[in-house]
Amino acid sequence: MNTLPWLHPDRVASLEAALHERILVLDGAMGTMIQQHALQEADYRGERFAHGYDALFAAEGHAHAPGCGCASHDQRGNNDLLTLTRPDIILGIHDAYLAAGADLVETNTFNSTSVSLADYHLEHLVRELNREGARLARAACDAAEHVDPSWPRFVIGVLGPTSRTASLSPDVHRPGFRAITFDQLADAYREAARGLVEGGADVLMVETIFDTLNAKAALFAIDDVFAEVGGRLPVMISGTITDASGRTLSGQTAEAFWYSLRHARPLAIGLNCALGAKDLRAHLDVLAQVADTHVSTHPNAGLPNAFGGYDETPEDMAGTLGEFARAGMLNLVGGCCGTTPAHIAAIAEAVRGLRPRAVPALDVAA
Ligand SMILES: [Zn+2]
Numbered sequence: 001m002n003t004l005p006w007l008h009p010d011r012v013a014s015l016e017a018a019l020h021e022r023i024l025v026l027d028g029a030m031g032t033m034i035q036q037h038a039l040q041e042a043d044y045r046g047e048r049f050a051h052g053y054d055a056l057f058a059a060e061g062h063a064h065a066p067g068c069g070c071a072s073h074d075q076r077g078n079n080d081l082l083t084l085t086r087p088d089i090i091l092g093i094h095d096a097y098l099a100a101g102a103d104l105v106e107t108n109t110f111n112s113t114s115v116s117l118a119d120y121h122l123e124h125l126v127r128e129l130n131r132e133g134a135r136l137a138r139a140a141c142d143a144a145e146h147v148d149p150s151w152p153r154f155v156i157g158v159l160g161p162t163s164r165t166a167s168l169s170p171d172v173h174r175p176g177f178r179a180i181t182f183d184q185l186a187d188a189y190r191e192a193a194r195g196l197v198e199g200g201a202d203v204l205m206v207e208t209i210f211d212t213l214n215a216k217a218a219l220f221a222i223d224d225v226f227a228e229v230g231g232r233l234p235v236m237i238s239g240t241i242t243d244a245s246g247r248t249l250s251g252q253t254a255e256a257f258w259y260s261l262r263h264a265r266p267l268a269i270g271l272n273c274a275l276g277a278k279d280l281r282a283h284l285d286v287l288a289q290v291a292d293t294h295v296s297t298h299p300n301a302g303l304p305n306a307f308g309g310y311d312e313t314p315e316d317m318a319g320t321l322g323e324f325a326r327a328g329m330l331n332l333v334g335g336c337c338g339t340t341p342a343h344i345a346a347i348a349e350a351v352r353g354l355r356p357r358a359v360p361a362l363d364v365a366a
């Protein structure tokens with residue numbers, strides 16, 4: 001689909017110019033910031049879902065009544081739903097990251113696929129959550145650009161990994177079993193990507209990839225959606241190293257991960273989540289050497305502690321990521337789980353004025 005025109009050519013030109021000029025800063029964690037609001041079930045539901053169902057939607061031929069079972073599932077923890085029920089909180093988080101110096105903010109859509117929303121019996125919200133998630137991020141970016149028109153800000157439409165793996169069995173006794181197929185994943189991603197494009201995302205990012213086959217399904221679906229709308233957006237890809245051996249859950253090294261996805265010609269390839277910045281260094285170094293595109297990272301604030309929290313301070317993270325930048329490994333940098341606007345402000349400060357990694361023109365067979 002690389003022959004389709006850009007959907008927003010002026011935005012792409014402005015993003016490419018910024019990437020050429022400096023190391024761009026991504027935002028930090030959404031979940032960590034939402035947690036600080038200590039929201040209860042009623043907050044998650046808002047008025048629309050207060051009666052145990054979606055007041056704006058009913059399946060064909062079904063009339064809601066108290067206890068009818070629609071959306072009666074506990075919604076607490078369904079952070080993506082807050083895009084509809086507490087948009088003020090999500091907008092506030094985007095604003096805080098932009099104020100901290102983020103060039104790009106990620107939509108609150110990590111779990112907005114039918115696969116993940118099925119856990120909450122809200123599969124019918126996929127398109128709406130992605131569209132509104134992109135619109136909220138767009139509104140925050142537009143407001144920041146209004147304050148300083150010389151500083152472009154970009155919306156990254158996020159496609160999360162889902163909780164299912166297409167290439168591995170969740171059952172050790174049935175190695176051939178799959179909880180989801182490539183086609184089911186592609187269907188789910190198509191629906192999500194349509195909403196993100198509709199809501200005005202500048203870039204799409206397939207992130208926190210632990211199974212490369214899931215990512216391939218997402219990229220396949222994205223291409224279908226670009227064909228449907230007759231134009232494309234730049235795509236970023238970010239994988240997750242899940243253990244000390246330095247491999248993804250589906251067993252690939254960073255180098256193998258790049259070569260399996262290079263055909264998608266992404267705007268950036270990177271690593272996020274799971275580990276802290278220090279543990280990602282060797283793997284990022286490999287990507288920086290082999291990838292003929294931009295390299296990104298948004299690590300966690302260290303490994304989770306005994307309480308599931310994250311201990312690396314803004315100064316710790318900024319120190320490590322500043323070193324990566326000075327070593328010429330980075331084009332984009334931000335934070336994942338446990339990071340806050342204070343982390344992003346420190347990281348932005350640490351990479352300010354440093355030269356972005358030069359994207360190599362590699363002489364390799366495509
Ligand atoms: Zn109902």
Ligand SMILES: [Zn+2]
Pocket residue numbers: 272273274299300336337
């Ligand atoms: Zn994370």
